[in-house]
Amino acid sequence: MTVLGLSRVQFAMTTIFHFFYVPMTIGLALAVAIMETIYVVKKDEVYKKMAKFWSKVFLLSFAVGVVTGIIQEFQFGMNWSNYSRFMGDIFGAPLAIEALLAFFLESTFIGVWMFTWDRFKPAVHVTFMWLTFLGSSCSAIWILAANSFMQHPVGFEINQATGHVRLTDFWAVLANPQLWIEFPHVFFAAVCTGAFVLMGCAAWSLLRMHVKSKKDVAAVEADSSQAAKVDLFTKSLRIGAILGLIGSICVITYGDLQGKYIVHDQPMKLAATEAIYKDTGDPAAWTFVGLINEKDHTVKGIEVPGAMSKLAYGTNSGAVKGMETVNKELHEKYDAKFGKDMNYYVPVTVLFWVFRFMVGIGFGFALVSILVLWFTRKKKNTLWTSRWKLWVMGILTFSPFVATTSGWLVTELGRYPWIVYGYQTIADAVSPTSTVPGLLFTCIVYFLLFLVLGAVMIFYTRRTLHQGPDYDESGDAYGSISVKTPASVSERKVALA
Known part of the structure; x- marks a missing residue:
C-alpha cells in the first residue's frame, strides 16, 4: 500500500486488460480479411457470410480495445509524470505517429468497410479490411518501438540541462534490434489469439446444435439450414487452425x-x-520444472543436461551467467549513479512459471491446430459430432489471453528495477503528486470498470453467437434491421419464434 506499489498495480491492471483486446483485434481482422478474400476469389457466398458474422466479434473487440487504450494513456500523466518528462521526447514521436497515421487508418477503413458492402465491387471492398488490418499492425509497430527503447535505449542523448533523454536519431529508434525481434513475436501471438478465439467461438456454436446421437447427426444433415451452419463453422475452424498453426510456428x-x-x-x-x-x-x-527458494537462492527440480546451452546459444556448449554474477556486474556498473542499495533481483518464481505457461501454450497451439485440421478433413469430419472435443476447443478460447499476459509479464517484470533500462528506475518514474488514497480509489474504479467492460464484451459476443450467422441477413449487417409487420397474431408469434 505505497504510491509505488499501487501505481505499478494500476498500470499492470490497465495494460493487461487492454492487451486482451489488441492482439484479438489484429488476429480477427486478419481472419475476416482472409474470409472475404476467399469470397472474392471463389464467389462462394458462405465466405461472405463468415466475414460478416465474425466481423461482429472483431468490432466488439475493437470498441473495447479503444476504450481501454484511452484509460491506459491516462496512466502516464496521472501516475508516471516523472517518466513522461524523462521519456517524452522519445515516447512522443512513435505515439503521435501511431495515433495520427495507424489508428486513423484503422478506424477510418473500419467504418468504410462496415457500411459499403453494396456500394463497391467485392474486390474493392475487401481492400478496406486489409487496410484496417494494416493499420492495426502498424499501430503495434509504433507502440513497440517505444517499448523497445525502454528495453534497449538507442538513438538518444541525455540533455545535460534537464537530465532527460533527447531524440537524436529517429531512424535508430525505428531500427532498434529489440523492436524487430519483439514485433514479429507479438504480431504472430496476435495471429494465434485471433485464430483460437475464432476456433473457440465456432466450437461453442456447434455445441449449441445439441448433437448427441447418430439420429441427431442425420437430422442436422437433412436440414439444409442446419447443415449450412455446420459447414460455415467448420470452415471457420479450418481457417482458424491454419492461422493458428502458422502463427504458433512463427511465434515459437x-x-x-x-x-x-x-x-x-x-x-x-x-x-x-x-x-x-x-x-x-x-x-x-x-531446469524443466522446479521449486524455487528466492531467499536462499536455491532451486530443486528436473533438469535436462545440455539443453540450456542449446536454448541460449543454439549450440551444444556454452555456460550461462547466474543471477548472482549478473547482480554483481550491475552493481559495479550502476552504483555510482543509483547507489549501492539497489536491488537488481527480479521476481524469479513468477517469471519462471509464466515463461513456462507462455511456451507451453505456444507449443499447444501448434498441436491443437494440427488436430483440428485432421478432425475437420473433408473425408471424415468428426469434430462437430464430438461434444468433448468441442468442449475442449471452447475452453481453449481463453488460452491465448493467458499466453499473451504471461509474455507481457516476462517482458516487463524481467526489466525490473528499470523503466528505461540503465537510465531510469521504476521508483524514480512515479508522479510526486500521487497519493495512496487517490491511487487506491482509482484502482478500485478501474477494476470495476474493467469488470463491466469485460462483462459487456462476453455478453454481446455470446449474444452474437446465439443469434447465428443468419441473423439480420435481410437488412444492414450492423444494426439496421428490416422487419415486415405480420398481419395476424399467429404470424407475429412465428416471427418472434
Whole structure:
C-alpha cells in the first residue's frame, strides 16, 4: 500500500486488460480479411457470410480495445509524470505517429468497410479490411518501438540541462534490434489469439446444435439450414487452425530468437526465467520444472543436461551467467549513479512459471491446430459430432489471453528495477503528486470498470453467437434491421419464434 506499489498495480491492471483486446483485434481482422478474400476469389457466398458474422466479434473487440487504450494513456500523466518528462521526447514521436497515421487508418477503413458492402465491387471492398488490418499492425509497430527503447535505449542523448533523454536519431529508434525481434513475436501471438478465439467461438456454436446421437447427426444433415451452419463453422475452424498453426510456428521461432538476444542484452531476465542463480557449467543444464527458494537462492527440480546451452546459444556448449554474477556486474556498473542499495533481483518464481505457461501454450497451439485440421478433413469430419472435443476447443478460447499476459509479464517484470533500462528506475518514474488514497480509489474504479467492460464484451459476443450467422441477413449487417409487420397474431408469434 505505497504510491509505488499501487501505481505499478494500476498500470499492470490497465495494460493487461487492454492487451486482451489488441492482439484479438489484429488476429480477427486478419481472419475476416482472409474470409472475404476467399469470397472474392471463389464467389462462394458462405465466405461472405463468415466475414460478416465474425466481423461482429472483431468490432466488439475493437470498441473495447479503444476504450481501454484511452484509460491506459491516462496512466502516464496521472501516475508516471516523472517518466513522461524523462521519456517524452522519445515516447512522443512513435505515439503521435501511431495515433495520427495507424489508428486513423484503422478506424477510418473500419467504418468504410462496415457500411459499403453494396456500394463497391467485392474486390474493392475487401481492400478496406486489409487496410484496417494494416493499420492495426502498424499501430503495434509504433507502440513497440517505444517499448523497445525502454528495453534497449538507442538513438538518444541525455540533455545535460534537464537530465532527460533527447531524440537524436529517429531512424535508430525505428531500427532498434529489440523492436524487430519483439514485433514479429507479438504480431504472430496476435495471429494465434485471433485464430483460437475464432476456433473457440465456432466450437461453442456447434455445441449449441445439441448433437448427441447418430439420429441427431442425420437430422442436422437433412436440414439444409442446419447443415449450412455446420459447414460455415467448420470452415471457420479450418481457417482458424491454419492461422493458428502458422502463427504458433512463427511465434515459437521468434520467441527463441528473442531468448537468444537477451542472453547478452538483459542477462538477469534470462537467468530469472530459467531460475539460474549461480553460473552454470558448460554445457548448461535446463531446469524443466522446479521449486524455487528466492531467499536462499536455491532451486530443486528436473533438469535436462545440455539443453540450456542449446536454448541460449543454439549450440551444444556454452555456460550461462547466474543471477548472482549478473547482480554483481550491475552493481559495479550502476552504483555510482543509483547507489549501492539497489536491488537488481527480479521476481524469479513468477517469471519462471509464466515463461513456462507462455511456451507451453505456444507449443499447444501448434498441436491443437494440427488436430483440428485432421478432425475437420473433408473425408471424415468428426469434430462437430464430438461434444468433448468441442468442449475442449471452447475452453481453449481463453488460452491465448493467458499466453499473451504471461509474455507481457516476462517482458516487463524481467526489466525490473528499470523503466528505461540503465537510465531510469521504476521508483524514480512515479508522479510526486500521487497519493495512496487517490491511487487506491482509482484502482478500485478501474477494476470495476474493467469488470463491466469485460462483462459487456462476453455478453454481446455470446449474444452474437446465439443469434447465428443468419441473423439480420435481410437488412444492414450492423444494426439496421428490416422487419415486415405480420398481419395476424399467429404470424407475429412465428416471427418472434
